[in-house]
Amino acid sequence: MxxxxxxxxxxxxxxxxxxxxxxxxxxxxxxxxxDVGETYALTARFDNIGGLKVRAPVKSAGVVVGRVGEIRFDPENYVALVSLQIDKRYQFPRDTFATINTSGLLGEQYVGFEPGGDSEMLKAGDEVKKTQSAMVLEKLISQFMFNKAAEDGKQ
Amino acid sequence: MKATDYLRRLGHFVTDRLWRLGFASRFLLMTVLYSGTALKRFQLTIREIYFTGVLSLIIILVSGLFVGMVLGLQGYDTLQRYGSSEALGILVALSLVRELGPVVAALLFASRAGSAITAEIGLMKATEQLSAMEMMAVNPIARVVAPRFWAGVISMPLLAALFSAMGVFGGYLVGVQLIGVDEGSFWSQMQAAVDFRQDVLNGVIKSVVFGALVSWIAVFEGYDAEPTAEGVSGATTRTVVTSSLAILAADFVLTAFMFRGV
Structure with missing residues (x-):
């Protein structure tokens, strides 16, 4: 060779x-x-984040608009403090509603943004005031069982 | 035999192993120190990349294809019980990129190329070619050992990447073409789940480490072989056994550091 x-x-x-x-x-x-490109930071407080993880997507209308940056526990109010890195191209009204959703029944969890009607936009460092906690499947099931038992008891 | 004899034998065994490990480490240090020639006269290393990398291509590509196809069949069989056969792409890609690609490619590399390196260097020693080089004031570590070592370090990540890519293609062939999993969700779920830094890059780091381990063990066993026919055959066997065990042990350590579930 x-x-x-x-x-x-x-x-x-x-x-x-x-x-x-x-x-x-x-x-x-x-x-x-x-690559979400350049980002700005928002924070949000949740009573319960369920299984939300760092780097989980932030979606609005199903489109990825950012990522979860950091998750901490707020020891004064006993809630979870989540920082969100949002793509600079997207602005959201001040009364945007942040929820923790699950993709599919058992899929990964993500933060969903539902924009409100406010004319002022959220700026870097602002807090999303209106939030809804994660749906915890065990809680739902136990509630359902409890109600069912109560109904059966009445009959 | 008295109990002290057993203890003495154990002590001898341990000190012998430790001494060999120290010798091998010093040998690695010498190899790295004398790599100047191998990197400056890169033609030497290119020749060795041909022998270790290019000639291993066929076995790596064919094994990768078959491993991927088997993953596709087995994965589909299990996943469809839970109604999530679209996750087949994730299963095939993650298991290949994270584990099977680097590890199986390194095991094949050890038996295909590592054994050849040991036999070659061992025979050079047995026929006194290495001593002849020293007589001519050519450093055999710089001229013979270092190019083979670096060729292994360079070839291994490329071979592992080819193995993984071929495996994903094999999984695609079986999953999408043969069984009929939806093509769009096969690729899109795979892309959503496989992270470049977390999965692909960690796989590359693993394969570089395995390449260095296998080449180190191969050149050391060859250089350290007893200069007889029996000695060379023993050294070749030791290369394959030791490097296979070293790959698996290193894989556990690396995985423990890289994927702790965070």
Whole structure:
């Protein structure tokens, strides 16, 4: 095997390998889709965040508009303090309603934004005042069972 | 035999292993220190990339394809019981990119290329080619060992990426083309679940570590082989066994650091 042929084969090998990496990054992974670009921070307080995780998406009308930045416990009010990194391209009214939703019955949890009608917009560092906690499946089921038992008791 | 004999044997065993580990570490340090030639005269390393990387391509690509196809069949069989056969893409891609790609490619690399490196260097030693180089004031570590070491470190991540890509393609062939999982949700669920930094990049880091481990063990066993036919065959076996165990152990440690469920 002469030197030129070896060089050619190694070149093909390296190109194939880098091509495979690119395939993994773009087609298999989400390198192309994740970048939310420049962001500004909002905060929100929730009574219960359920299984919300850092880097979970923030969606409005089903479109990803940001990511959950940080989740802390507020020891004074005993609530969860969630910081949200929102894409700079999108502005939301001051009376936007933030809910914690689940995609599918058992899927991952995300923060949903339902914009209100206020003419003033939320600025960086503002707090989303109107929030709704995560739906905890166990609580719902136990409530349902409790009601059912109460009904049966009446009869 | 008295009890002290057993204890002495145990002590001898432990000190012997420790001594060998220390020797191997010093050997690695020498290899890295004398890598100047391998990197400056890169043609030497390119030649070795041909022998370790390019000639391993066929086995890596074919194994990747079959592993991906089996994952597709087995994964579908389990997932469809829970009515979530669209998650097949996630299952195939995550298991390949995180674990199977780096680990299986490294195991194949150890048996395909690592054993060859050990046998080559061991035979060079047995036929006194290494001593001849020293006589001519050519440092055999710089001329023979370092290019092979770096070729392994460079080839391994590329081979692992090819293995994973081929596996995902195999899973796609079986899942979408053969069984009929919806193509759109196969890819979109996969893309939503596989994170570039968390999954793909960690897989690449793993494969670089495995490449360095396998090449290190291979060149060391070859250089340390007894210069007889028997010695070389023993060293080749040790390369495959030791590097396979080292890959699996290192994989556990790396996984524990990378994916702690956060």
């Amino acid at each position: 002469n030197r030129a042929a070896i060089d050619l084969w190694v070149g093909i090998f390296v190109a194939l390998g880098l091509g495979a990496l690119l395939f993994l990054a773009l087609k298999v992974g989400n390198l192309a889709a994740t």
